[in-house]
Amino acid sequence: MAAPQRVCAFEPSVWNDFFIPYEPQPLQMSEECMRVKMDELKEDVHGLFETLEDRAVEKMTLVETLQRLGIDHLFQEQIDTVMKEIHRSESNDDSLYEVALRFRLLREHGLWVSQDVFDQFRGKDGSLNKDIVAIEQRGVLSFYNAAYLAVHGESELDEAISFAREHLESIKSVLKYPLSEQVKRNLEIPYPRTLKRIDAPYYIKEYKHEQGCNPSVLELARLDFNHLQRLHQQELKAFCRWGNDLYEEVGLSYSRDRIVECYFWSYTVYYEEHYGHARIILAKLFVLSSLLDDTFDMHATLEEGRKLNEAIQRWDDTAIPLLPEYLKKYYVKCMSTFREFEDELEQGFKYRVLYCRQAFQTLCKHYQQESEWFHSSYIPSFEDHVKCSVMSAGTPSLIIGSLVGMGDEATDEAFEWAMGYPDVVKACGEVTRFMDDLAAFKHGKNKLDVASSLDSYINEHHVTSEEAIAVLNNLVEDAWKTTNQARFGSHVLIPIVNRVANLTKSMTLLFRDKSDLYTFSRGNRDRIHQHFVEPIPL
Template identity: 25%
Template sequence: MALASAFLSNPSFISLNFRKHSKPGGTLSYRRINGKLNNFPPSSHQRNSANYQPTPWSYDFLQSLNNGYTDEKYDARERMLLEDVRRMIVNPNTEPLPKLELIDDVQRLGLGYRFHNEIKDALHSYVSWEQKRCPTKQCRRLHEAALSFRLLRDHGYRVSPDIFESFKDQNRNFNACHSSDVKGLLSLYEAAFLGYRGEHILEEAKVFTTTHLSDMMKEIISNDHLWGQAIRHALDLPLHRRTRRLEARWYIEAHGKRKNADKVLLEAAILDFNIVQSTLQRDLQEMSSWWKAMGLASKLSFSRDRLMECFFWAVGMASEPQHSELRKALTKVTCFITTIDDVYDVYGTLDELELFTAAVERWDINAMQDLPEYMKVCFLALYNTVNKMTYEALREHGHNILPYLTRAWADMLRAFLQEARWSHDKHIPLFDDYVRNAWVSVSGVVILIHAYFFLNHNFSKESLQSLDPHHRLLRCPSVIFRLCNDLATSKAELERGEAANSIICRMHQSGATEENSHKYVRSLVDEAWKEMNEGRGMESKFSRAFVETAMDLARISHCTYQYGDGHGAPDSTSMNRIRLLIAEPIELPENR
C-alpha cells in the first residue's frame, strides 16, 4: 500500500475521464502469454469506427414523458404529509434510538433535503443527551452505536470510532456474540464506510461484518426475505457509495413491504419522488430539444449519442428539484465530454488532435481555420456553449468565470492528447504515469469546476484559490471515477488490446495477475474514499452543497460502472435504472 498512499497524497497523481470504451483498429493489441503482455501488429486503417450502439431513447419518446404528477392536488397533498413528517422529527417525546431510526428512514426515503434544519436540530439534541448520560450507562447495543456514528459523521460531527472498542472481546477482536445480530451487523457494516485514513477499527469492522453477513445470506433469504434483500443490497454496494435518488426508489419499495411501515412517511416519500420525477422529465425534454438542435449526433456519426445517459449522470450529481439549472449545465458538459472523447479516442489523427487541443488552449474563434471540417463543428459548439454560460454568470452575478472553465477544458484535452500519443506510439505507461494523467482525462475536474459556479454565486478571490484541480474534493472523486471505470471495462479492453488502463499498466509493470491487479485498484478506490471522507469532515472553504456534489460524482461513478460500462455501452440493467429514476413513477398505495 506504500504506492497507494503516495499516489493518493501526492496531488500530481490524479486524473479521471469519461473514457474507457472501445478503440478498435489503429492501436497496438496485447495478448497475455506466459504471464506477460505481448503485442501484435495494428490495423492499417487511419479512421476508426467504434460501431457504438445507437441510443434506445428516441427524441419523440423523451418529449412524450409525463408521469402525471404536475397537478397542484399532488403538491397540496405532499405539503400536508410533509408537515406531519416534520412533527415526527421535532417531537421531543420520542426516545433517542427511535428518533435516529426515523432520521435514517427519512433520509433513505429521499426526504432528507426537505428537513435539513429539523434533522440538524434533532442530531444536536441527541449529542446533548449522550453527553448528559451517566457514564455507567454508556453501554449501548451495536445497532444504536453504529447508526448514531454513521448519522453524526455524515452530518459533520467529530465522532470517534473508538466507541466500537466496547464491542470487542479480550483478544481485541469483535465479539462473536454479535455475529447473529443482523440489524447490528448491517448498521456497523454501513458505518464502516465513513472511515478516515488510519482508522483501523473500521477496517476490522468491514471484515467482521462482511464475513458474517455473507455467511448468513442463504439462511436469512429462506427464512426472512426482507432481511435477505437488505443484506444483498448492502453487500452489493454500501449505502455511503450509492446515488441518493436511485437509492430512494429502492428504499421506498423495500420500506413499503415492512409490516410496521409508517403510511404517512411512505406516502410522503412516494409523492415527493414522483413530483421530483416530473421536474426531471421537464429538464430532460429541454435538454433533448437542445441536443437535437445542436446536431452533433448526426454530424459526427462516429461518436456516441448518449444524451439520456449524460442526463442520468447529471441527476446523480444534482437530484434535488431546485437544481434544474445545474442539472442542465452538467448534461451539456457531459455531452460535450463524451463527443470530444470519441474524437480523441476513435476518429481523429494525432496531427488533428494536436490542432484541436491548441485551439481550445487559445480559446480563439480564429483558431477554427486550422481545423478539419468535423472538428470545426465540434469546436464551435463547445465555444458557443461555454461562452454562453460565462455570459449568463457575468450578467446575473457579475463574475467572469471564463478563465476557470477554459483552463479546465484545456487541461483535460492535454490529458486526452497524452493518451492518444501513448496509443499512437504503442506505449504502455508506468502505472503512476498512467494514473497521474488519467484522473485528469476522466473529466471529473471539468464537471466539478462547472458545478462549482452553478452552485456558488457569491465567492471571493480566496475561495477561488481553493478551486485547485489538485484539491482532494476535486481529485479524490476523479480518482474514484477513473478507477471504477477501469475496473468495469478492463476485461473487455484486455481482449481488445488497449494499452492504457490501470489494470493493464499494473499487470505490465509488476507482473501481477489480472485478479491481483483488480484487488490492488479496488484498494486505491477505498483509500480515495477515506481521504474524501476526511476532507468532507474538515473545515472547508467550499459550501456544503458543493462538497456533497463532489461526493455524488464518486457515487454516480460507482453506479454507472457497477456492472459494466453503463455510459459507453448501456445494457438492460443500466437502462432499467434510468427508466425507474426518470420515466416511471411509483404507484401510490391503494388505501390512503
Template identity: 30%
Template structure:
C-alpha cells in the same frame, strides 16, 4: 477545412470505437413529442401542492417532537435516530436539513455525556454514521465496548441482524488507520452473509442491497427509489412519511422529465448522427449521471447546463480516443487553448462542429452567470476544459506511438483525463450563485478530495475497460502500465488496484469529515456524488457507459420514467 490528407492524397483509415447504439430512441422521441405537455405538467395542481405541503409539515412535526408512530416507541432516542435515517433514505431530507442537524448535534452531546456511547450496537452505529454523513467529528473508539476480553467482537452480536447491518454501513465511512472499522467490515459482511438463508424477505432484501451497494456508495435518487419499495414492506412503516416520499419522488420525476425534454431538443438540434456519427449517443445516461450529482429542485438550471457540458465532453473524448488523426488533434488542442471562434477556421469539419458547440454551451452558461453577477466563474470551467484536453492529447500521443508509460507517469495524466477534476469544477460553476470564487480556487488546486475521486474514476474505468481499450489500439491503461512496470500478472495487478480504490475511498471519507466556509458540506457532497455514480455504473466490472446494459436501462427508467404507485 476538409479531412486532412496524407502525402500522396490517399485517404487515411479512421478508427472506429464500434460503440453500441443508444438504447433510448423510443423514450427520446416521446420526450420530444410531449415536451409541451411535460412543461405544463411540471407544476402540480393547487390541490396537489396543498396536500404535499401539509404532509411535509406533518413530517417536520415528527422531527421536532416525539409525536410519531415510527419505530420503537419504548425508546424515544432510538426512535428519533430511526426517523432521521428513514427520512434521509427516502430522499426527502433536503426539506429538513436544519432540523436534522440540530437533532443530531443534540444526540451527539448526549452521547458524550454517556462517556463512550450506547450499549445497543444498532443505536451506536446509526448515530456514528449519521454524524459522519454530515461531516461531524465522532470517534470510532465508541465501538470498543462491543469487543470481548480477547479483542474479538462479542458473540452476542452474531444474531443481531439490525445491529450488524448498521455497523456494516457505519464501517463504510472509515478513515485510514481505523482498525476497528476495518475489522468491522470483514466481521459484519461475513456474519450477514451467513445469516442470509435464515432471514425473512424484508431483511434478506435489505442485507443483499447493502452488501452490494452500501449507503455511502449509493446515489440519492437510486437509494430513494429502492428504499421506498423496501420501506413499504416494513410492518412498522409510517404511512404519512411513506406517502410524502412517494409524492416527492413523483413530483421531482416530472421536473426531471421536463429538463430532459429541454436537453433532448438541444441534442436533436446538435444532429449527432450526421455531424458526429463516430461518437457515443449517451444523452440520457449523461443526464442520469448529472442527476446523481445534484438532484435537488433548486439545481435545475445547473443540471441542464452540466448535462450539455458532459455530452460535449463525451464527443471530445471520442475524437481523441478513436476518430481523430494525430495531426488533427494537434489543431484541435490548439484551438481549445485559444478558445476563440476564429480558431475554428483551421479545423476539419467534424472538429469545427464540436468546437463551435463547445463555445456555444459555455457562452450560454456565462450569460446565465452574468445575470447572477458571477460571470468571472466561467473562467474556471474553461480552464478545466483546457486542462482536460491536454491530458487527452498526451494519451493520444501514447496511442499513436504505441508507448506504454510507467504507472506513475500514466496516472499523472490519466487522473486528469478521468474528467473527475473537470466535471466537479464545472458542476460548481453551473451552480452559480450557490458557490463562491474561494471554493473554485480551492478545487482548482486539485485537493486530495479531487485526487481521490479521480483515482476511483480512473481505476474503475480502466479495470472495466482494459480489454475494450486494447481492441481500439489503446495499450496504455492502469492495468497494462502496472503489469509492465512491476512484472505482475493481471490478477495480481487487479488486487493491487482494488487496494488503491479502497484507500481512495478512505481519503474521500476523511476529506468530507470537516466542512469549512470555503468547502461547505453541500460542495463536498457534489464530489462524493460524482464518485457514487461512478461506483454504481462500474462496480460490476463492466463499463456501463460505453456498453449499456438492460439492467442499467431498467434502473434509469425506474428513476426517470416510471412513477411510484401511490
C-alpha cells in the same frame, strides 16, 4: 511507427427519441393538489422533530428514514440541528444497531466520532462478540455500512467490513423481508456508497413493512418522488432536443450517443428541484466532454488531435482554420455553449464560466497526452499514467463544471478550492479511472486502446494481472477513505464535498459489476426507466 487510425463501433442509443414525444400517464392527483398535500405533510414531519425532543435514538431513526426515502432535502435545517445535538450529547446506547447508526450519521454530516465506540462490542481478542452478532442481525448490517465510512488508518473498521460481510452472506437467505432486500443491495453497493435518490424507490416500497412506519412520512416520500420525476421528465425532454440538435449539427458520427445517460449522470449529482440549472449545465458538459473523449480515443489522427488541443487552448474564433473540417462545428459549438452558460448566469456569477472553461481546457490537455502515448506505442510508468489518466477520467474537471449553476454555496472559495484539485477531487478521479480500467480489462481490451493504468502497473512491476487488479482495487478503497476524510475539513465546503461524493458514488452505477454502463448503456436502461418513466404508486 505511427499507430493505426482507430475505428469506432459504439452501440447506438437505447433511447433514441423516446423522451421527446413522451407524455407520462396522468397521476392520481393534479400538480396543484400534490403541492398542497405535500405542504401539509411537511408540516406533520416538522412536528415530529419537535415531538421527539430529547429522544436521541428516535431522532436518529427519523433522520435515517428521511435520508433513505430521499426526502431529507426538505428538512435540511432540522436535520443539521438534530445532528449537532446528537454530537454534543453523550451516547449511552448499548445496541450495536444504534451505535453504528449514530456513528454513520455523524460522520456523514461531517461530525467526527471515533471508531472506539465499537470497543464495547469486542471480546478480548478484538473480534466482535458472537452473541451480539447472533442477536442483532439488523445491527450487523448497520455496523457493516458504518464501517464503510472509515478514514485512513482505521484498520479495525477494515476488519469489521470483512467480518460483517461474511456473516451477512451466511444469513441473507434466511432473513425476512425487507431486511433481506436491504442486505442484498448493500452487499452489492454499501449504503454509504449508494446514492439516496437511486435507493429511494426501493426503500419507499419497503418502508411500509418497517416497524414504526409513519404513514405521513411515507406519503410525503411518494408524492415528492413523483413531483420531482415530473420536473425531471420536462427537463429531459428539452435536454434531448438540445442533444439531438447538437449531434446533428456537429456530425461526429463516430461518437457515443448517450444524451439520456448524460442527463441521468448529472441527476445523480443533484436531483433536488432548486438545482435544475446546475443539473442541465453539468449534463451539457458531460455531452461535450464525451464527444471530446471519443474524438481523441476513437477517431482523430495524432496531428488532428494536436490541432484540436491547440484550438481549445486558444479558445478563439481565429483558431477555427487550424482544425480539420469535421471538427470545426464541434469547436464552434463548444464556444457557443459556454457563452450560453455565461448569458444564463446572474451578473455576479458570470465569472464561474471562466473556471469551467479552464477545467475543460485542462481535460483536453490530458486527452492529448494520452493520444501522444498511444500514437508512439509508449507505456508510461504507473505514476506518470495516474497523474494524467486521473485527470483524463473527466470527473475532476466536471466537478468544477458542477458548481457553475449552483446557488450561493458555490462561493469564490469553493471554485478556488476545486481548481486546486484537492485530495477529494483527485479521489473522485481515482475511483473513476481505476474502476473504468478494471471494467475494460474484464471485458477485453481493444488492441487499439491506449494503455491503461493496469497495463502500466503490469509493465513496470512485472506482475500478473491478478496482482495488478488487487493493487487497483486497494487504490479504489484508499480513494473512498480520502472522500470520507474530506467531510471533516471546512464546514463551509461540506455542501460542495457532498456533491463531489455524489459524483464519486455515481461510479458504483456506471461501473457496476466491472461493466462500463455508459458505453454499454443497456445495463442501465431499467434504472433510468425507473427514475424517469415509472411513478411511485400512491
